[in-house]
Amino acid sequence: MSGTGYTALPAGGLESPEALSRADTDEEVTPGDIAVGVVIGRSSEYFDFFVFGIACVLVFPALLFPSLSRLDGTLASFAIFSLAFIARPFGTAISMAVQRRWGRATKLTIALFLLGSCTVGMAFLPGYQSLGIWAIVLFAVLRIGQGLALGGSWDGLPSLLAISAPPGRRGWYSMLGQLGAPVGFLMAAGLFAFVHDQSTPEEFMAWGWRYPFFVAFAINVVALFARLRLVVGQSYSHLLHQNELEPVKASEVMGSEGRNVIIGAFAALASFALFHLVTIFPLSYIEIYSDQPVTNVLRVQMLGAVLACIAMVASGWLADRFGRRNTLGTMAALICVFSLVSPWMLGNGQAGNNAFLIIGFILLGLSYGQSSGTVTANFTPHFRYTGAALSADMAWLVGAAFAPLVALSVSARFGLAGLGFYLLSGGLCTLAALAINRAIETRDDL
Template identity: 30%
Template sequence: MSSPSPQRARTVAIAGLIGTTIEWYDFFIYGTAAALVFAPQFFPGASPVAGSLAALSTFAIGFVARPVGGALMGHFGDRVGRRRMLVASLLVMGIGTLLIGLLPTYAAIGVAAPVLLVVLRFAQGVGVGGEWGGATLLALEHAPPGRRTLYSAFPQMGLPLGIVLASLVFLVVRLSVDDAAFAAWGWRIPFLLSALLVAFGLVLRLRLDESPQFVRVRREDRVRRSPLTDVLRGPRTLLPAAGINIAASGLANVLLVFTLTYVAARGLADPSTMLAVTVVTALVWAGVIPLAAVWAERRGRRPVILTGVALLTAWAFPYFWLIDTGGLAAIVVACVVTGIGVAIASGPYGAHVAEAFPTAVRYSGSSIAYAIGGVLGGALAPLVATALFATTGNGTAISAYVVALGLVSLAATLALRSPHPATAAEQQEEVSGDVLSAP
């Protein structure tokens, strides 16, 4: 089978970027709403701290569901194809998001409201759990030799661009209506707009070709009966692959979710200002990702990831020192440097982790690794940060927690062996029966 043309490879990468942007928009509008309005709407009567913890816990459920989505869609992605699972993930995410926008509050239907909110948030997590691996692999496996890191970085850009889109929509809605109207119905608008974005994303994805490497695996009858089982038999690859993402995911969600609550509780900045800062940060983040990928193509993926994780670890204390000043310029610097660190760590991450797994189990392996890192980092970070802030009243303990996450990711990055195979070498490895090579 001939390799895809450069034009086709670029089309797949850009389609992956657009699709992941839509999925992360859906995922993060929930996080913004959880920080701003869900506590009184779905958990009334609780203390401010308890209400915030309850709302952020429903945010975390989306991360807990991601391994489920990664395992489910990874299994079928390795058995029936990447493209079909990308369509399925977008449908699951889109329907869940739309239904959240239509969900009655606690005042209307009582305890059923938070229960349904949890169920729908779980569905969002399942959707995004299958999204990242499929989009990354389709771009990676269509990419020309020597450009796999850059092409697989396009879906990584969808995360910050989804944040930009979610923040801008929330910012426009907040500025268009008063506080009472926003709390009553305005927060629903970003969720309902998702239906239009999902329809657009589905049109794009239905036009994509299947991964040529997966087609080859299927043609040569090398499809695994249980790819997830094969992945779990190689913990020396899976565990460090998951650990790399812990620091970037954790600090990114402290930045995107907890900081909104933190600055509001301390009166450091109003929510609209913080949403604007988030937009600026995410734009810088998105812009640095392809630069980090190009850097990794020249210098190696592992050194670049180590640089990003080291920056995040070193920045943990300065981040809150700057936030605590309450000055707009200081807050912008704190957030933008964090975004740069996350971008450097995540630019080469998709290719580095995906190519630690052979093609026949790559969707399962990379999806599960990414999802586990998201749970241990991104899901827990806003909850731990909220609890530490409630106990200490400042950001020092939170910074120490972020440093601990950074040390875990540094160790995982050093431990993971990603072979970065050329196609011919990869085929030979798989034909010989080596499902997972030990690091």
Template identity: 35%
Template sequence: MLRRVAFASTIGTAAEYYDFFVYGTAAVLVFGPKFFPSADPLIGTLAAFATYAVGFLARPLGGIVFGHFGDRVGRKKALIVTILIVGLGTFAIGLLPDYQSIGIWAPIALIVIRVLQGFGVGGEQAGAVLLTAEYAPPARRGFFASLVQLGAPAGFLIPSGLFALLGATLTQAQLLDWGWRVPFLASALLVAVGLYIRLRTEESPIFATIQRTKAVASRPVVEVVRQFGPTIVKGVGAKLIEACAFAMYTMIVLAYGKAHGIAQGMLLETVIVAVALELVTIPLAGALSDRIGRRTTFIAGALLHVALVVPFFMAIDSGNRAAIQLVMILAISVGHSLCYAPQAALFPELFPARVRCSGIALIWQIGSLLGSGVLGLLAVKLIQLTHGNSLALIIYVAVLGIVSAVSLFALPETAPQRRDGDLHDWGGGEPVEVRTAARASSSSSSLAQP
């Protein structure tokens, strides 16, 4: 069952990331002239990324709603609803008339769909990671939970590969006319497979125990904020660099390259190679977090991003393919994996089971909004205002990397084998430390009795 759950969760995550990456790629390549026509191509790209950011604005609300739903009704039910919302939205974009056909209603319809998608995505990632983590054995939780994260590179590679294929086989006119719709319409297949598998997956045994013992939280979002507010804030801080880095190195770099006249095809190919390697490095980083701890692994990735950001843009500016490929591999295959893999176990381990889904959703979606959604809009604006100067982007990544490292230092280590047990009772009761203290007190009392 663990393998089925992991596969089902990975497919759902792939569908989620497919949505955001197919839109992000299209925003750079075609959405400017199709939905936001402007005399300045960069203005059209900026408008397209503004719509991209709108999707992130709805994610925290979706996280709150589906986090509550997941803690009250079940992880599986929430995941079935979210994959339908995200998948149908992506398919609908492929059917939208463009600005030339219906005028202002085209970008308005695009924005409405993006809001609905963001709402669905807000509950997808937390529930998918949580379902797998709650099935996994404690000693290998980092590895098995990281398998869900493979949905991110898979969700990026499929639309990127499709756009690369379309770009190689179609003329620019054909791509702008109808070719761009193909990746959006093709999402229906991925969603259908994910939905079929999820319907055949059983509910988390831990949530089933919570329901059976009637320990379900009445207001999980309120409870988690009241009891774990500081933990949520530090978790959001930890999330920032991972959310920022992947958006920067897979999508923003295309807009940056476009402003500098660097071949889009070459940049996209180097990104695809680096992301493909993540299919190997993410599980390795997850297994590493089981051995040396979640925090140590995550901090190493955050600091690597800080160290790499200047060489990264120097390589991009050089236009040298070998140099660009090297920094892409270091930043994405190594740096991003070291951040992305351990958080799949770290964030669930920060909360007790009865409010776990709500806690993860808040960290994940607020962190994604600030690190990736805001970045997508801000970065393209900075590129426009500075005429392609990379200094502002370098500072942005470096600051977020330091913030994430400091936040991680402030969080407890949660890997069970690094602390002789879980931080909280994994099955939905009270904190491990409370139970341990109670047992110690009981033992002392027994010894003291004649």
């Protein structure tokens, strides 16, 4: 095929230099092409995860834990929510082995079909009243499958996007890959708000909540073909090979450059912690402790997601003007300030809740827009592909996996001051990691 033809893969699954030299170089892969692939891919992944996260608040406490109180049922749902982030690093390790053996396209196809299948599979499962404890087990298994799939969906596009960016525009192009988060949340929240608003409580619990899970599979199929069109292209393969963005064993990365993986994870901790503290947690807290209609909360969050997109665009400009690490450090400091006033906002009725959501989403956009790859540039080219994936996995695990569970638990036991302290610790960890990284770089330059 001309232009988008496939390069034959050797037995090891990686494109050989000889095959790449025969690639059709007339079709040039531009940073804009890569950016479109990144946004489409990440939006579908985040949509799947936010559909589950919103259901953890609105559906699963009653569906899976009917004998527990609303608070305890939500905490139990959040425990299942965290399983995907625990499984994600294992998914990355397995998928790197699959890619080395059978190629990038095979790995990506398996990962996205697993993600979509696990998500739509949840829509067919009955609740505790029908299956008892097995309903909880099956949801947990499918949630683990989502995590394994997300680890396997790493395609190197964000790293290639940053490398391919024009001089002085790396912050801007790196930001584009993060836009999938607010876009995915916007779609998930909008769909849940519509279904919740158009059905009775009985209809919503019987079948309405299942509709977003069905939609997730269709979105994954579209995203798969959009990404495969780019990923299997000869020019794209040539760029990956040229920049040494190829998979290596996860154990090899941790053994050689584990320091960079850990620092990269903690450098992004503030934005990753804030990620679920303005999306999933406030929905649960407001639903349990206030009489504000859930559709109103979702609509405010949808507005916040739009503002987060705008803030992410601004973060690209700021990063290119002042430096990505300076921007990330400044946003971490602002998140620390936000953590001090967030208990007051959430404790002051609907107006305070809305202020928390809007300000939180704007800060999320400014910080999360530059959280990916700020420190992973430290990796040597040979380890960058897998190292960037593992850094993201660890950041999600440490910063976001247990955020809704911990935030709701400490808020219920110690009041909202516990939430503020939790968010403050994330901001301080980011500042410390950036300082340590700068000190290491300075020492290495001596």
